[in-house]
Every structure is written in structure tokens, then in C-alpha cells.
Amino acid sequence: MNRQRREVLRTGGGLSLLALVTAAGWLRPGEALAADAWNKAAFETNSMDATLKALGAGTPAQSKDVTFFQTPDIAENGAVVPIGITSTVPNTQSIAILVEKNPSTLIAVFDIPPGTEPSLSTRIKMGQTSNVYALVKADGKYYVASKEIKVTLGGCGG
Amino acid sequence: MADPMRIRANLVGDSTEVKVLMSHEMETGQRKDAQGKTIPAWFIQEVNATWNGKTVLAAQWGPGVAKNPFVSFKFKGGAKGDKVVINWTDNRGDKRTDEATIA
Numbered sequence: 001m002n003r004q005r006r007e008v009l010r011t012g013g014g015l016s017l018l019a020l021v022t023a024a025g026w027l028r029p030g031e032a033l034a035a036d037a038w039n040k041a042a043f044e045t046n047s048m049d050a051t052l053k054a055l056g057a058g059t060p061a062q063s064k065d066v067t068f069f070q071t072p073d074i075a076e077n078g079a080v081v082p083i084g085i086t087s088t089v090p091n092t093q094s095i096a097i098l099v100e101k102n103p104s105t106l107i108a109v110f111d112i113p114p115g116t117e118p119s120l121s122t123r124i125k126m127g128q129t130s131n132v133y134a135l136v137k138a139d140g141k142y143y144v145a146s147k148e149i150k151v152t153l154g155g156c157g158g
Numbered sequence: 159m160a161d162p163m164r165i166r167a168n169l170v171g172d173s174t175e176v177k178v179l180m181s182h183e184m185e186t187g188q189r190k191d192a193q194g195k196t197i198p199a200w201f202i203q204e205v206n207a208t209w210n211g212k213t214v215l216a217a218q219w220g221p222g223v224a225k226n227p228f229v230s231f232k233f234k235g236g237a238k239g240d241k242v243v244i245n246w247t248d249n250r251g252d253k254r255t256d257e258a259t260i261a
Contacts, residue, residue, distance in 0.1 A: 038203045038204060038218055038249075039218055043218075079224060080225070081224070097222075099222060103186070103188055104222060106222070107219070107223060108219045108222070108223055109217065109218045110231075111216040113212070113214060113216070115212075115214065116214050116215055116231060116232070116233040116234070117173065117232040117233065117234070119232065120215075120229065120230060120231040121228075121229070122230070123227065123228050124222055124223055124224055
């Protein structure tokens with residue numbers, strides 16, 4: 001089997017799909033590229049300020065429209081901390097999870113395409129008791145809510 | 159090749175609820191082995207979920223997502239029998255794609 005040819009076919013297919021998506025106006029070219037590349041700079045930050053800067057979030061507004069669900073006040077095991085976030089801010093585009101005192105502050109960024117509910121849950125690691133932030137991007141503006149989670153057994157060291 | 163994901167997609171009212179459990183070490187790069195050598199970071203970086211070719215969730219992850227990651231989300235639409243396809247790529251370039259049928 002000609003591997004190189006297959007590779008070319010696959011790459012070509014991917015490109016044309018991207019072009020199609022871009023042409024359909026779902027994504028602006030810049031955003032399509034951003035979604036393609038893992039945001040290394042943002043994931044390597046280790047303070048709230050640096051992370052917000054790397055994400056281009058500036059100073060997000062505190063919002064009561066961003067809420068946590070299924071999220072404990074006290075996590076017995078920092079290696080597995082359930083986090084649920086719901087945003088009722090109209091036109092929510094993305095939801096990011098930040099843990100202030102983790103070695104790397106940014107945990108995850110979820111892009112929410114139109115049609116997907118701005119509500120999701122996942123599980124994260126926490127090294128120690130810390131504030132957890134839900135950063136929501138809606139209509140190009142940033143909103144944030146926070147919650148302190150106490151950790152009795154850290155999930156990053158050892 | 160990593161173990162398959164476990165995906166459940168259920169129709170709830172007019173939305174589809176998707177629950178995914180992936181099988182991955184999600185090594186942070188912070189831990190040390192018995193010899194005191196740092197265990198290199200190994201984690202899923204990108205996750206994409208599509209339904210009928212349309213992206214319904216796209217995520218970028220750092221090593222702070224828990225081992226054997228779990229994600230649950232909902233999107234509008236979907237019909238019984240439709241397929242939800244999920245794929246991930248980790249920082250070593252490993253990939254995995256799995257699909258589930260909406261029930």
C-alpha cells in the first residue's frame with residue numbers, strides 16, 4: 001500500500017473540510033486556525049493573570065449567570081474532582097476551567113458551537129485547596145465565576 | 159493504540175446528552191518515578207465531537223484534566239440511530255476515534 005499517497009489524501013481531505021467550514025461562515029479563518037493548534041502559551045501559564053492574558057480575556061466580569069453544579073465544596077481526592085459548569089450568558093462561545101493554585105492554571109477550554117448547550121461536566125485534578133474559576137466567553141466578552149474547593153488529598157504530587 | 163472510549167448518547171427531550179469516558183493516563187509531567195526521574199507529561203490535548211459531520215463540542219485540554227477523562231454535554235437535535243463521533247489527540251500524536259449511536 002502506498003502510505004504516502006494515503007497521507008496526502010487524508011491531509012487533502014482535512015484541508016477541504018476546513019475550507020468548507022470556513023466558507024460556510026461557521027468559523028472565521030483566524031478562529032479555525034486557533035482551533036487547530038493547541039494553545040501552548042495559555043496552557044503553560046501558572047498564574048491567573050498570566051492565563052487570562054494568554055487567553056486574551058483581559059479582566060473578566062464577575063457573573064451570576066455562570067454557575068457550578070455537581071461540584072463539591074470539599075474534594076477528598078484531588079486527583080479526581082468533578083466540575084460542572086453552566087452558563088446562561090446569551091451566545092456563550094466557550095467555557096474554560098482554571099485552578100488558581102495548580103502548577104498550570106489552565107485546565108481545559110471547551111468551545112461551544114451554536115446548538116450545543118453551554119453546560120458541561122468533567123473531572124479535573126487539583127494539587128491543593130484552591131479557587132476554581134469558570135471563564136465564559138460570550139459575544140467576545142469574558143465572564144467569570146469562582147468557587148473554592150477544599151482538597152484533603154492532593155492529586156498532582158507523589 | 160489506546161483503549162476504546164466508552165460513549166453514551168441518549169435522546170432527552172429534543173436534545174442529545176452525550177457522556178464520554180476516555181482511557182488515558184493524563185500524566186502531568188510533575189510526578190517523579192522511584193528513581194527520582196520526572197515522568198514525562200502525556201495527556202490528551204484536543205477533543206472533538208461531531209454529529210452528522212457538524213462539530214458539537216471542541217475542547218483543548220492541559221494535563222490538569224483527571225486520569226481517564228470524563229465529559230458530559232448536551233446538544234440540540236439528534237435522532238435515534240444518528241451517530242456521534244468523538245476523537246482525541248494527545249501530546250505524543252496518538253489519536254483515537256470512537257462512535258456511538260444515539261439511543
